[in-house]
Amino acid sequence: MSVESSTLTELAGDLTKEKIWSYRDEIIQLGFELSEVALIEALPASGKSRGSIQWAADTGNKMTLLAPRHSLLDEEYEPWCDKFDLTSRRLASFYRDCESFTKTDEGGYEPIDPVAEDLMDDYQQGIDGKHVHAQHRDSTCQQDGECPYLENLSFDPDEYDVLLGTYRHAHVEEWIDGRYVVFDEFPGSAFLKTFNGDTEDIISAYLQEIDDLPFSSYRDLLRHHRDKDVQDDIESWKTNLHESLTDSTHVRQSTNPSVHTMAPLATLAVIEEESLENDWQYSILGNGRRAVLNPNSNNWTFLLPPDVSSAPRKWP
Ligand SMILES: [Zn+2]
Structure with missing residues (x-):
């Protein structure tokens, strides 16, 4: 759902800063009232970001704000939280805090x-x-x-009005649960993952480590995953898959440098693949996750949207 600010036709006659801000606040309020994800499009410097923090202050609702860069949190969001007397906390970031x-x-x-x-x-x-x-x-x-990173992981989110983080923090349910979630700018590509030619090795390393599937390598999987006599094994493996489609056990056990926790997801993408007319392969992986195989580069790209369903569905 998109909430568009058609400012030009409605405001052009008497455009003041106050009018833009007032209209901005209406749009932000409308966005939070929707029961679905809302996209707010507005001109740069019209105050969307500041307006979001102000909304948290005005309504008293808890918020998790996720930005594309730490510098935005440093230079804009932390000072705004201070200005509006909101308690805020920076979410733990592996490289930044460790x-x-x-x-x-x-x-x-x-x-x-x-x-x-x-x-x-x-x-x-x-x-x-x-x-x-x-x-x-x-x-x-x-x-x-x-380590300061580990220290920063332990806290009670309820003690803070605003949690400030980057897009990947959206994958941690504890930091989203019961809070209004705002993504600053458009996070589309942040939830895409491409292994740049490594997918075959990642899948092979996984298949060599596990006993649940009767394939020895990526090529073996590709050739035989539609064979009749392997369907029971595949169904049983799918039933036992963790919902997140990740597996760190084989990564810890294997000495193969190609192992990756996302190997089950990549394996499932191959098993579920459907061919499109343009020769791309396409797989639906559940919970909004998708995978596509580019036939030119032979690269799989995965869309892994965060599950924000535990955030409030509608402003009360
Ligand atoms: Zn550390």
């Missing part, structure tokens, strides 16, 4: 030592930050007490 990483001049993060490189490798294989730290207790960030 002392095993240091910021580069380009704005990225790099490991400070070899153990930090191991932390990073495991994290990039899809293991969550908490487990990564548990696997590498000798990391520098854990030598003088708990």
Whole structure:
């Protein structure tokens, strides 16, 4: 559902800052009243972001605000929360908070030592930050007490009016549950994942590690997943799949560098694939998740939208 601000025709005659802000506030209110996701489109500098925080202050509703960059949270949202007397908390961010990483001049993060490189490798294989730290207790960030990243994970969301994070924080239900969720800017590409040619290796590494499916590799899966005699095994594997379609067990057990927690999702994409007329492959994976295979690059891309169903469906 889109809520459009058709400012030009309605306001052009007598356009004042106050009128724009008033109209903005109406649109934001309307967006929160909808029982579905609302997209608010408005001109830059019309105050959509500030207006969202002001709405939280005016209504007393708890909010989780997710921005594309930490700098926006630093420079805009934290000061606005202060201005409107709202208690806010920055959600834990692996690279930003963990002392095993240091910021580069380009704005990225790099490991400070070899153990930090191991932390990073495991994290990039899809293991969550908490487990990564548990696997590498000798990391520098854990030598003088708990790593600041881990410390920052433990808190009661109810104690804060506004939680401030980036798009990937939308995947943590505890930080969304019962709160109004605002995405600053458009998060579309943030929820796409492409393995850039690694999908075959990821699936092969998974199939070699598990016993539930009768395939030895990606190629074997591709050739035989429609065979009659494997359908029972596939159905049984699908029944036992964790709803998140991720699996960290095989990642922890295997020494294969290609392992990834998203391997079950990628395997399911191959099993469920349907061919489109333009030669692309397409798979529906449940809970809004989709996968497509680009026949030119042979790359799978996954759409993994966060489940925000635990946020309020409608403003009371
Ligand atoms: Zn750490």
